[in-house]
Amino acid sequence: MQSRSILTSLCLFALGSLQASAADIAAGKEKAELCTGCHGENGISQMENTPSLAAQPDQFIQWQLIFFRAGTRKNEQMQPIVEQLDNNDIRNLGAYYASLQPPEKKADDDSDLSAKGKQAAAGRRCASCHLDSYAGTKAVSRIAGQREDYLLKALRDYKSGARAGGGMAAMAEVAYSLSEEEIEALAHYLAHL
Structure with a gap:
């Protein structure tokens, strides 16, 4: 239980430091090239069971990347990618995906x-x-x-x-x-x- 509390504190500290300086959307777009294969062009996934990231809130993207990087959220495809990300990358990716337009509304067939x-x-x-x-x-x-x-x-x-x-x-x-x-x-x- 104490290790979980320490991990949570570290994540909160990391997120706080991520927000300390301005994000660079252009750098986030460049880094997002790593993500396009699964999460799609402009953050709109075409891959089954893979979320679209377009228009996700900035902090949500940052938190999820931190959880993946810390190992508290696990995914075999994500782990090798998040290991390469530093705090600036995470901040920039959050800003980039938040800046995108959401997926177009789909016709409701039911x-x-x-x-x-x-x-x-x-x-x-x-x-x-x-x-x-x-x-x-x-x-x-x-x-x-x-x-x-x-x-x-x-x-x-x-x-x-x-x-x-x-x-x-x-x-x-x-x-x-x-x-x-x-x-x-x-x-x-x-x-x-």
């Missing part, structure tokens, strides 16, 4: 499922963290317009406890009580916002 998802989102008070627009803020992710398959994966990972990182406690609590039908409805609804 309005009944979206209605169930909207009801589940209201019942779980998703907007209290992700905002009414689900665009996220500060260290809270943008979930509006995110890939549906990725939202399904993320919700299932939170429910099972497989995912850790920012918001873990809140998301685990919310996701734990979701039925599979609610997970599918939420993912569909949010992906089509």
Whole structure:
């Protein structure tokens, strides 16, 4: 427990120092070339189970990169990349992805499922963290317009406890009580916002 507290303190210190100087969006765009293969051109993923990063809040991107780099969030594809990133890279990547336009809204092919998802989102008070627009803020992710398959994966990972990182406690609590039908409805609804 003490090592977790120390790690959290180090992460908070690292994030604080990241925000101490101005980010360089152009440098972030250059560094993002490493990310394009999975997260797509202009941060819009075309790869299954891989999130779009376009228009994610700056602090959210920074936190996730810090969690990956510290090993508190694990992903085989991300680990070798984040090991190469210094604090300036993380700050610049956060600013770059936050500056991009979000993915275009997709036509909703199942309005009944979206209605169930909207009801589940209201019942779980998703907007209290992700905002009414689900665009996220500060260290809270943008979930509006995110890939549906990725939202399904993320919700299932939170429910099972497989995912850790920012918001873990809140998301685990919310996701734990979701039925599979609610997970599918939420993912569909949010992906089509």
